[in-house]
Amino acid sequence: MNDNIDKVLDAIEKMLGPSEDKGREERIIRAGPDRVGLQDYMASLKRLDRSLSQMSSTNLRVNQQAIGDFNELLSEGNSRVEGLFRSILVDDIEPVEPLRYITKDMPFPVLQQEKVSKLGLIDSFLSSPTAKDASNKSRESASIRIYAELRGAYLSGSLHNLSTASISTSKRKASDEIYRQGTSGISHYAQGIEGIFAAEFGNISAIFARQNWGLAFEATCRKALAEFAKTLRELNMHIKQNLTTDCFLAYEIIEIVTSLAQRMDQLSGQLKLPFADALKPIRENAKSSVAELIEDVRRRIQSMQTLPPDGSAIPFTTEIMTRMQNLTMYPRALASILSSLGEGSWNSPSAASQTTSNTSVPTLKSLDVGADSSQLLSQYITDTIETLLATLDARARLLLKSKSLSGVFIANNVAVIDRMIRSSDLSSTLPPTTTTKLDSWRSKGTKAYLDTWREPCSALMDVQYTNRHARPPSGSNGVIDSAAVIKQLGSKDKDSIKDKFKNFNTSFEELSRQHKSLQMEREVRSQLAREVQAMVEPLYARFWDRYHEIDKGKGKYVRFDKGGLSAQLANLG
DSSP, rough: OHHHHHHHHHHHHHHHHHHHHHHHHHHHHHHHHHHHOOOHHHHHHHHHHHHHHHHHHHHOGGGGGHHHHHHHHHHHHHHHHHHHHHHHHHHHHSSOHHHHHTTTTTTOOOHHHHHHHHHHHHHHHSSTTTOOOOOOOOSSOOHHHHHHHHHHHHHHHHHHHHHHHHHHHHHSSSSTSSSOTTTTHHHHHHHHHHHHHHHEEEEHHHSGGGGGGHHHOOOOOOOHHHHHHHHHHHHHHHHHTHHHHHHHHHHHHHHHHHHHHHHHHHHOOOHHHHHHHHHHHHHHHHHHHHHHHHHHHHHHHHHHHOOTTOOOOOOHHHHHHHHHHHHHHHHHHHHHHHHHTTTTTGGGGHHHHTTTOOOSOOOTTTOOOOOHHHHHHHHHHHHHHHHHHEEEEEEEHHHOOOHHHHHHHHHHHHHHHHHHHHHHHHHHOOOOOHHHHHHHHHHHHHHHHGGGGHHHHHHHHOOOOOOOOOOBBBTSSBBBHHHHHHHOOHHHHHHHHHHHHHHHHHHHHHHHHHHHHHHHHHHHHHHHHHHHHHHHHHHHHHHHHHHHGGGGTTTOOOOOOOOHHHHHHTOOO
């Protein structure tokens, strides 16, 4: 009998207990965490959750109403805790001006320690089974969701002006002007992202449990990263429309974003893939640009209808060499691009366009400018220079009126190329074989120019019949006696010698005049003058020694003595 009474009393206690718990906890829940204190408030919710679990396990029909009431209270209490979490964050979501922190080298602001402590306490509760909504299948807890929403808007809002500036500064130039390193605001944008993201990761690692750092960081940065990706897409459209001048902006973005992604990954273990996805369109454009730059050289030279009639170097050569100089400013980006394309593929646009894209951000190791990478870049630049000179040579032979003018034209362009190599980082980038190739082109130009000087040289050729006369008389010092030589000549031979002097004088003076009228680079004029002197002077000296007495010093036929001709040749330089 007593056992039965005890069982009845236990049952009555179980039915009355929840009602008593409900009244006590309801007063706390309705009062809110601000009035009763956060710790007591969350403790009340935990007690409610335990009571709810006990009632649910009894399956007593009498408890069904209480279960419903408890669920309602628990939901309200959790909502109030979430509201408190939100209200703490709302005080610190006003966007900041990143340039202020960047230019002054100041760290970006973080949440106050008191707020961080309270937020961490609330997150511990909201991440617990007590606060989890069984119907919500998301990996993100309510605290992560709220934090990402509010702080994500803060990040995006703070970085918005840098996004706008990146676009406007990148487009602020003439359409045919080559992009100059550092003129785009993308560098400040990346600095802003790095600084504000690093500060945010500091907040997150102080508030959330370690296993949730990555999830919270990725969710918080999602909106700002989407805006960053949108900015890069717009920049990519601009680059694509101006590929030969703005591909250098693409190379700069690759280097900046790749380094940024790697530093963020080292800090947080996150965001490498979102940065890679944002960078992919620009990377693909950059890969297509290397073949396009070479093709542009061919296309633009072949479309030229005229070349300088004075043989001067064309501005296009300087433009192309400026491009080559600019390439050396982005060794890491180009190392990665050229390696992914493969050696020599840039000479075939179709092959380059079919190269499989590497969608991941390159690792630090892949971007090291080692021997192989440097060789690829130097080979690419050498191939571009070779394409430039070969196409110019073909066009010069078609458009310029003489072989010698074509030779001066090539020599002038070689001089510009050589000078721009020596005065820049190209000198340390290019191998000795490049110098050898330039020397070959320089020799080709020189040979073509000297071809026209064969005419006066041919006038200095005479025929000596060794079986007709004795050896020409010489003086005591071994100098040929010109008067004796002339005396032995017949009238026809004398007339022939006179004609040869006259022909030489006419041709030499005309070629000298033409030489001086041509526009030559300083080193070209000096070098060609030396070559002409080495070609003409020995022949003339020999001819003069033998035949200068043909007009007995009157100067009618022999216009120059040896010293006079030497001075004339020296004036060519």
